[in-house]
Amino acid sequence: MSTSTDAPASCPFSGAAAEASSISPAKARPSSETGAEAPSADWVTIADLHDDPFPIYQKLRAQAPIHWVPAVNRYMVTSYAAAHEIEQNEADFTANERESLMKRSMGHSMLRKDNPEHQIDRDSYGKTLRPATIKNHWNEIFAANNDKYLNELQAKGPGADFVWDYAAPYTAENLRLICGFHNASQQDMQRWSQSMIDGTGNYADDPAIWAKSAESSAEVDAAIAEMLPYLAKNPDHSLLSGLASMPIPLEAIRANLKMTIGGGLNEPRDVLATTVWALLNHPDQRHAVQNDDALYSKAFEESVRWVAPIGMYPRETTRDLVLEGIALPQGARLGVVLGAANRDPQVFDDPESFNIFRPKKAHLAFGGGVHFCAGTWIARAQVAQIALPTVFRRLPNLRLDPANASVDAGWVFRGMTKMPVLWDS
Amino acid sequence: MPTIIFSQSDQSATEIEVSEGTTLMRAAVSNGVAGIVGECGGQAMCATCHVYVDPEFSAELDEIGEDEEEMLDCTTAARTEYSRLGCQVKMSAKLARIRVSVPNEQV
Ligand code: HEM
């Protein structure tokens, strides 16, 4: 593991030095003036979004910052300024939406609470996910896990799948230890995560999906019940260990852990695979990072900007208001489309291209405001600091399999669903 | 009410009057002061609210807390002995007319 020489010595994530940048994007403020009705985008389909949402976002953004999208049954917010205002303004845009599928599949976690309630849950996560703990504790564990799962990938040989034979088990094993599930396997973590995420996205109300999600939810409850007394006696640095000695309701612990299992596994897995895929498709940039480890952090940030792993998250208006000229009634269900905001040409030049050398600007991939991703530094450490440099060092001449095409898919969550790779062994 | 003076590297400055208890970050963000991002809304998780506090006020500030300490190691512009996270500094009467410099880079 190498550290950049120009980064602060003790930051667990060696960020490359930034170029001077303009960092105050256009501000949008909700006003009480009369606004225009949101245009309806009835041409948008879920299937098209799943295949490739970006041309759709371009078309939407060019027309208006906010649309009513019947297929999604929400207003979709696609401009950077509007998305940024929503995440910084809890009073007008609540995270505690009605009829939330996430609450049904995972319980009422911090992600769907507003302050002051939210802060109690957020603070209950203590120091586990913070930079000093990462530096003093997790980095070594992530490095060992990375070796283990890269060994497994190499043992499978060229033709193995970068996502399913490496990125998924690696990030799942890291999250298992972060959470403190010493009574589960990384495979359990992957199954729990996917089935509860499927519940969260079960707009079609498919009973089979609810059954699987409920089954995983019950397994997580049982695993927590077993771990809490054990960790109270044998404390470690995990989330559950901290929670074991805290006066916090069991219901909140369960919901927060389920949300973290859902949100802490797929995203680092996806950013790891997407970044490698993008670098393999841009030989000049791949060459640059291979010659300068400090650039891996730039590649990571550009990758989450370019393809936000969490493409959309929900909010709800608490009053009638006008945002960027569009009138929204009280109780309007919004989808804040980070995948679109991060490619807003008002903020980013040539936004559709992957370019690790673009001038640094604040992207919204980790959200913002009080719900700003609690796992930001964990993700940066395990992916940019540990996995990426090792992958390119250990797999000489790594390349995509020309005979077996990779697949990138999804929009609420987007990543590589298939990525067969070759290397010189 | 106490006043904060945010000065930029081009020598321009913005004066903002705030009520006691308001953080430097919140004051800057709600008034659109350039160069203070405050992406994490004050969770001490993003280090994009970094400021340099004028030396004459250093002694008046509360000590740097544990969370602030580790995050100050992750600022984009170099950390100095005057570095603070704007979201962790709350205004009080004794900080009246505090002057802080905004770094050139924040992300
Ligand atoms: C590249 C990887 C990741 C991305 C892009 C990402 C993105 C996000 C976003 C956009 C949010 C805010 C959602 C909203 O406001 O509705 C969020 C919240 C959260 N994330 Fe992440 N995440 C990542 C990795 C992780 C990891 C590894 C963990 C845990 C170990 C984690 C734990 C959390 C938690 C606990 C919250 C809720 C924070 C709160 O409500 O206060 N995330 N994440």
Ligand code: FES
């Ligand atoms: S606002 Fe994020 S650290 Fe201060």
